[in-house]
Amino acid sequence: MDVIQQLVNMGNEVISWMQLLGIPASAIAFGVGGFQQIFGGAEGLRKAKPWYIGGAIGLIFILGASAIASFLKMKITF
Template identity: 50%
Template sequence: MNGIIGLLGGGAVDELNAVLVALVKGIQSVGVPAVAIAFSIGGIYHIFGGPEGTRKAKPWYIGAVVGLLVLLGAGSFSTYLEEKMEFSEPTTGTKTSSIIQMQKNV
C-alpha cells in the first residue's frame, strides 16, 4: 500500500532518474577513451597502411566521430531531462488522486 503511494509521489522516479544519470556518466567515462583508441587505430592505418591506409582509416574515423556525438548527445539529453523533470502530488479530483484515496481507505 505505501509502495504505490510512494511510487506515485515521485520518490522512486527520482531514484530511477539518479540511477540513469549515473549510468550515462559511467558509459561516458568508458566511451571517451574508446573514441580516442578508435582515432588512434585510424591514425595508425592512415600513417602505416600504405596506399590502402586512407581507405582503411576512414571507417575508424567516422565511427569515432559518430560514437563521440552519441556519447555527448546522451549526456546533454540526460542533463536536460534531469533539469526539466519534476514530480508533484496529484491534485484532487483526478483519477490518480482517487486511486491514492482508495489505497488509503483499504
C-alpha cells in the same frame, strides 16, 4: 526518496559510466585509424575512414546523451 528520483539518479550514473568508458574508446578508435592511415600504404586512408567515422559518431552520442539527460531533467516533472 521515491522511485522516480532513484531511477533518475541511476540513469545519470549510467551516463557518467558510459562517458568514462566511451571517451577512451573513441580515442583508441582514432588512434587505430591514424595507425592504419600512416602505415597502410596507398590504401591507408580508405582503411582508416571507418575508424574515424565510428569514433566521431560514438563520441557525439556519448557527449550528447549527457546534454539530453540534463535537458530532460530540467523540463520533465513528475
